[in-house]
Structures are given as structure tokens and as C-alpha cells.
Amino acid sequence: MYDLHTHTILSDGELLPTELVRRAAVLGYETLAVTDHADASNLRHLVEAVSSVRESARCYGVGLLVGVELTHVPPSLIPAFARDAKKFGADIVVVHGETVVEPVAPGTNRAACACEYVDVLGHPGLIAIEDARAAAEHGVALEITSRAGHNRTNGHVARVAREAGCLLVIDSDTHAPSDLMSKEGRWAVALGAGLTEAESREALSVDINRLLQK
Template sequence: MYDFHCHTTMSDGELLPTELLRRLSVLGYTEVAISDHADFSNVKALLSAQAAVKKSAELYGLCLYSGIEITHVPPEQIDELAGYAKVLGAEIVVVHGETVSEPVAPGTNMAALSSSYVDILAHPGLITEEEARLAARNNIFLEITARGGHNRTNGHVVSEARRAGASLVVESDAHGPDDLLSESVKYLVARGAGMSEEEARAVLSLSANEVRNI
């Protein structure tokens, strides 16, 4: 099991990184990333903090990938920040997409999907056919999310991804303990978004090496 989109007290989450790791371990996860909200002001501190808990993750049976979620950064700066994060050691770069529940700057989806440093576009909202095709071409995964508000367009994202041949991930965008997904609930999120049983099983069995844009 994987989840590459979780938040901690390092941004707006409720759990310390180590408590998040422990709870994910108990639920059966094996590959995770902490992807707290990042901009130029805090990206270095976030990645440094995650490096400090990698041993804790290992002791709980988890492979922890250092991650960030680039959030509300002007589209013109997304590629620069994503590249800088990779230089600092980020292994998974998520971009906060154009969800319908927040005032994300227009052009964010396109900027993220045009960057060779981005791995996942989170909750991309009413993604266009052109954007979905760009995601497929650049091997950037589109997120199906369990988070309230952001999940309103999950069905649309699945439909556009299927037509374009784009890849999908199913993630929690967890901010607190009640947001973490068991294996069965994660499957229901995938099926509820419109995936077939076969599609859901394939998406839920992904590994980090498949998702990382390396």
C-alpha cells in the first residue's frame, strides 16, 4: 500500500511526522511520502525535517520518500521550485492542482504538467483534455483523492485520464488521523470515482518507483 500525499504539523496537519508514520504502518502501508504544503519560504526546512525521521520510518517497516506539495505558488514559479526541491533531495514532488474548492491560480495544472520535476498533480479539478494528454505524455500521475471538497471532480478526472491514457494514483491527502485510508476504503474511493475493478486493482498496486518521475 502507498500514500504519497499526507500532511503533518510541519504544515497544516494534526500529526507529528513520526505519529503519522506509525499510524500508516499499522494500516499496512509500505511506501509513503510526507508532502507538506511548500513554497520557497519553507521547502528546505520541510525536506530537512523528513530526513530526520527516515530511520523512524524504517523501524516501523516503511519506506519513506521525501516529498512536498507545491501549494498556491504562481504558475510561473512551479517548475523552478520543483527543480529546487529535487536538488534539495525531494524524491516525490506533488503540485496542488486546480481543485474546485480553493482559489488556485489558473494555469497551475498546465505549469505542473509541463515540468519534468513534478511527479503527481493532486486534485486537478476540472482538468481539460489537453492537460490530461500532457500528463500522459510527461508521465505525471493525476490524483484521485479522498479529501472532502477536492473529491468532487474525481469522476471527471478518471474519465479524462482514461481517454488520454494518463496514469492515476489514489491518495488520502490526510491532515488528521481520521483521514487515513484502510485498504478497503481506498478501494472504495477508486471504485466510487468510476474505475472498474480491474483499473482499481492496478492503480492501488503501484510502487513508488513507477510514480516517481526519474
């Protein structure tokens, strides 16, 4: 199992990175990305802080991905910030998409989908088909999320991704211990988004290394 979108006390989560990793290990996760909310004020710090936990994650048998979630960053600055995150050592860059429950700046989805340094567009809301096609072209995965509120548009995201040929990932956007999903919970989120069983299996078994080596 994998989760490419989680938060710790380094932003607005409840757990230390190591505790989050441990809880994920107990649930059977093989890959976990720690992607705390980032902007210009903390980008380098987050990458350096999470990088220090790699050895602890190895001890628990979890492949830790050091990441950030660029959050409410002006769309015009997303490419530069995503590039900087990778330069600082981030394995994965998530962008906080245009969810319907927050005032995300219009154009955020488009900027993320067209950026070579972005890996996942989190909770992209009512994403436009042309933006989804850009995501498919640039290897940006769209997220199906279990996060309350953000998950209101999962069905739309699934439908648009199917039409555009986008890669889908299933994430929790974990902030609290109870947010981490079991294997059965992940399956339910995928099917609940309107994915077929075959599409669900594909989304739940994404080759993460391939996604990040675009």
C-alpha cells in the same frame, strides 16, 4: 499500500511525521510520502525536516518518501520550485492542483503536467484533456483523492485520465489521523470515482519506484 499525499504539523496537519508513519504502518502501508504545503518560504526546511525521520520510518517498516506539495505557487514558478525541491533532496514533488474548492491560479495544472520535476498533480479538479495528455507525456500521475471537497471531481479526473492515458494514483491528502484510509477504504474511493475493477487494481498497485524514476 501507498499514500503519496499527506500532511503533518510541519504545515497544516495534526500529527508529527513519526506518528503519521506509525499510524500508517499499523494500517498496513508500505510506502508513505510526507508532502507538506510548500512555497519559497519553507521548501528547503521541509525537505530537511522530513529527511530526519527516515530511520524512524525504517524501524516501523515503512518506506518514507520525503516530499513537498507546492501550494498556490504562481504557475510560472512551479518548474523552478519543483527542480529546487529535488535538488534539496525531495523524493517526490506533488503540486496542489486546481481543485474546485480553492482559488488556485489558472494555469497551475498545465504548468505541473508539463514539468519534468513534478511527480503527482494533486486533486486536479476539472482538468482539461490537453493538460492530461501533457501529464501522460511527462509521466505526471493524476490523483484520485478521498479528501472532502477535493473529491467532488474524482469522476471527471478518472474519465479524462482514461481518455488521455494518464497514470492514476489513489491518495488521502491526510491532515488528521482519521484521514488515513484502510485497504477497503482505498478500494471504495477508486470504484466510487468510476474506475472499473481492473482500473482500480491498477491504480491501487502503482509501481512507485517506476513512477519516481521517470
